Amino acid sequence: MKKVSIIYWSCGGNIEILANVMADSAENLGAEVTLKHVTDATVEDVLEADSVAFGSPAMDENNIEQQEMQPFLEKLKDLPIKNKNCVLFGTHGWIEDTFMKFWAHTMKSYGLNLIGELIVKESPTKEQLKQAKFLGEKLAK
Template identity: 60%
Template sequence: MKKVSIIYWSCGGNIEILANKMAEGAREQGANVNLKHVADATIEDVLEADCLAFGCPALDATKIEQEEMRPFLQQLESFKDQNENKNCILFATYGWIDNSFMKIWKDEMSSYGFNVIGDLAVKDSITKKHSSMIMNLSKQLVK
């Protein structure tokens, strides 16, 4: 059984919806799911997982959330050897910029050793189509 950690930051609830869908898709595949808001997550949640998904909205133009999510992820640089080639998926929501922040975020996660196998950036509200896309990504992640 694959262990997947889904670590996210959400204030208004959009990312939380996607995180829950991600968890639902992974559980349907029989994965052992560890779903946490980043405020409750530890480095062990990352190191113990076989694969990961990280979710965060775009805030402040092309940046992910800077007070909790980014510092948490930056710590992972020190564990690059243990993250090496671990598959991960990134999911995001954004309101008014283009989705260029996703490219920046993907490059950052690759620099920490992760193998980013898929991503989803949703503009404005989450539709049924997005829910189905995120569930498909979660299935790819844990297969």
């Protein structure tokens, strides 16, 4: 059974919706899923998982959320996570894809193997929810 960890930061709920859809679809494929707001997450959640997903809105001048998500991810920098499969998902209010490009670049530099990205303007559309479901399945395979 694949172990999948989905760790996110959300205030208004848009990221949380995507996280829940991914978790449900991974679980439906038989994965053991850990779904946590980053406040409750530990690095062990990442280390022990076969694949991980991180979700954050664009905040603080088009970066990922800086108070909790950024410090959490920075802790992964020197940990043995090389080649672990990873999905990134983000929402934004007004920027387009620069936020995701920069974030993906950083996570690749930590050694993660990016298997999917999803970027959504505010609330996800039906099509974007389908994409989230697909990414959840990818995490579980």
